[in-house]
Amino acid sequence: MNAARRGPEPVVRLVLTRERIVHAAVELIERHGVDALSMRAVAAELGVAVMSLYNHVSNKAALLEGVAEYVVAGLDTVPSGTGDWRAEARALVRAFRTAAHEYPHAMRVVLTHSIDSTAASRLAERSLALAAEAGFRGATAVRIVHTLMAYAVGSQLQALWLGQLIDRVSEGPGMARVDPARFPHVVASASALLAHDPEADFEFGLDLLITAIERLVEPVDQST
Amino acid sequence: MNAARRGPEPVVRLVLTRERIVHAAVELIERHGVDALSMRAVAAELGVAVMSLYNHVSNKAALLEGVAEYVVAGLDTVPSGTGDWRAEARALVRAFRTAAHEYPHAMRVVLTHSIDSTAASRLAERSLALAAEAGFRGATAVRIVHTLMAYAVGSQLQALWLGQLIDRVSEGPGMARVDPARFPHVVASASALLAHDPEADFEFGLDLLITAIERLVEPVDQST
DNA sequence: GCTAGGCGACGTACGGTGTACGTAAGACGT
DNA sequence: ACGTCTTACGTACACCGTACGTCGCCTAGC
Numbered sequence: 001m002n003a004a005r006r007g008p009e010p011v012v013r014l015v016l017t018r019e020r021i022v023h024a025a026v027e028l029i030e031r032h033g034v035d036a037l038s039m040r041a042v043a044a045e046l047g048v049a050v051m052s053l054y055n056h057v058s059n060k061a062a063l064l065e066g067v068a069e070y071v072v073a074g075l076d077t078v079p080s081g082t083g084d085w086r087a088e089a090r091a092l093v094r095a096f097r098t099a100a101h102e103y104p105h106a107m108r109v110v111l112t113h114s115i116d117s118t119a120a121s122r123l124a125e126r127s128l129a130l131a132a133e134a135g136f137r138g139a140t141a142v143r144i145v146h147t148l149m150a151y152a153v154g155s156q157l158q159a160l161w162l163g164q165l166i167d168r169v170s171e172g173p174g175m176a177r178v179d180p181a182r183f184p185h186v187v188a189s190a191s192a193l194l195a196h197d198p199e200a201d202f203e204f205g206l207d208l209l210i211t212a213i214e215r216l217v218e219p220v221d222q223s224t
Numbered sequence: 225m226n227a228a229r230r231g232p233e234p235v236v237r238l239v240l241t242r243e244r245i246v247h248a249a250v251e252l253i254e255r256h257g258v259d260a261l262s263m264r265a266v267a268a269e270l271g272v273a274v275m276s277l278y279n280h281v282s283n284k285a286a287l288l289e290g291v292a293e294y295v296v297a298g299l300d301t302v303p304s305g306t307g308d309w310r311a312e313a314r315a316l317v318r319a320f321r322t323a324a325h326e327y328p329h330a331m332r333v334v335l336t337h338s339i340d341s342t343a344a345s346r347l348a349e350r351s352l353a354l355a356a357e358a359g360f361r362g363a364t365a366v367r368i369v370h371t372l373m374a375y376a377v378g379s380q381l382q383a384l385w386l387g388q389l390i391d392r393v394s395e396g397p398g399m400a401r402v403d404p405a406r407f408p409h410v411v412a413s414a415s416a417l418l419a420h421d422p423e424a425d426f427e428f429g430l431d432l433l434i435t436a437i438e439r440l441v442e443p444v445d446q447s448t
Numbered sequence: 449g450c451t452a453g454g455c456g457a458c459g460t461a462c463g464g465t466g467t468a469c470g471t472a473a474g475a476c477g478t
Numbered sequence: 479a480c481g482t483c484t485t486a487c488g489t490a491c492a493c494c495g496t497a498c499g500t501c502g503c504c505t506a507g508c
Binding site for chain 1 (some may be wrong): 332335336338339340344345346348349352353355356361362363365366367370371373374375376377378379381382384385386387388389391392402406407408409410412413415416417419420424425426428429432433435436437439440
């Protein structure tokens with residue numbers, strides 16, 4: 001009471017933790033983009049002096065790594081219960097896309113800054129477990145994990161530059177932005193590009209990969 | 225001659241062009257990393273005042289976009305002449321990897337900053353042409369391009385965080401860095417992870433995709 | 449040959465950034 | 479009661495991107 005009237009400052013000892021800092025950073029990133037994130041902004045968001053952050057986070061890079069870890073840790077990697085590794089693998093790759101949908105800006109940090117954390121290990125563990133469930137071991141398992149993750153990660157980036165191409169194409173059908181003489185196929189595919197559904201594109205590639213892996217476990221010999 | 229003795233300063237009129245600036249930026253990025261790139265550093269590299277750069281590059285962001293475009297424009301997308309779309313598609317995806325090998329740091333800029341340039345259109349054109357050659361049109365062609373590009377781009381990023389996992393595993397077999405109780409498959413795959421060959425991993429996934437697409441064009445009906 | 453005009457290189461300056469360092473105020477074992 | 483340790487904090491500095499004004503050279507028209 002008397003403490004409360006002593007001033008507008010928070011009287012309760014405000015506990016500053018790495019978690020609170022990371023969380024604030026994630027919120028700011030989603031609100032104003034990655035580039036707008038500064039230590040000062042994070043401090044302001046928490047109502048704290050800038051240098052106080054450095055008692056819990058050694059670096060801005062470390063903070064960003066924390067952000068990446070936060071997002072990855074939020075990936076839904078729990079087995080859905082069905083024993084079907086195909087469905088599980090699909091779910092795992094989709095988890096990436098879901099996270100990208102929830103944290104569109106922070107996902108960029110994940111993709112850029114390679115993380116080294118328990119969260120990443122969890123992801124790898126889950127992937128390898130699924131590979132093992134499908135009957136793959138050793139190098140093959142690692143390669144399958146690599147391929148799936150590459151697709152999961154890459155398809156997030158595609159939204160960026162494929163979107164740019166679409167903008168280009170849509171900038172008027174007859175415009176000189178895309179020279180029909182030099183880029184005939186692009187122009188020919190204009191309608192398909194404009195109508196494209198990112199979700200369907202993603203599922204298409206995922207299907208392609210899963211069935212390809214599926215055929216790998218039980219190779220069907222078939223000539224011509 | 226007399227001009228030469230007038231001073232150590234370059235007497236020939238130093239022509240500053242956007243190309244020279246971008247090129248210097250690429251070199252600096254490869255030398256000291258992306259984060260170390262500053263306008264001042266670029267200017268120093270060219271023996272020029274900082275603000276002179278802004279006569280040719282409106283922005284630092286624009287400069288980075290130029291860097292990305294430079295790398296993408298350097299991708300070897302010329303048809304190899306063989307009429308085999310499979311080989312051509314492989315070559316196209318590999319071109320990404322080759323560029324990542326040549327410009328490891330600058331490639332990060334490419335992946336991060338979505339580019340809007342003629343170079344990107346060239347890439348899309350080539351991809352769509354290959355898809356058409358394989359017999360795909362419209363939405364399917366776009367989706368195949370999406371999938372291939374996602375893999376091409378994503379496998380570059382994999383090197384980053386998969387490498388981190390390996391570091392973690394290799395940090396002593398019995399160390400507590402990777403808890404065998406929580407991550408049994410990771411530990412079990414330790415040897416495979418340590419021995420893994422990024423190039424082979426890449427080719428594995430590429431093969432998987434190409435053959436999957438191949439089967440798509442001539443679907444073999446086969447039940448059970 | 450001379451001059452008007454414009455373009456491009458440059459210097460200065462400002463607001464903002466990450467963070468090294470020193471300080472001080474509370475928590476706590478003795 | 480008193481050291482000690484943790485931790486929030488303020489100051490200061492080097493560096494960043496870039497807006498703006500200046501000024502010298504290069505060229506066009508006579």
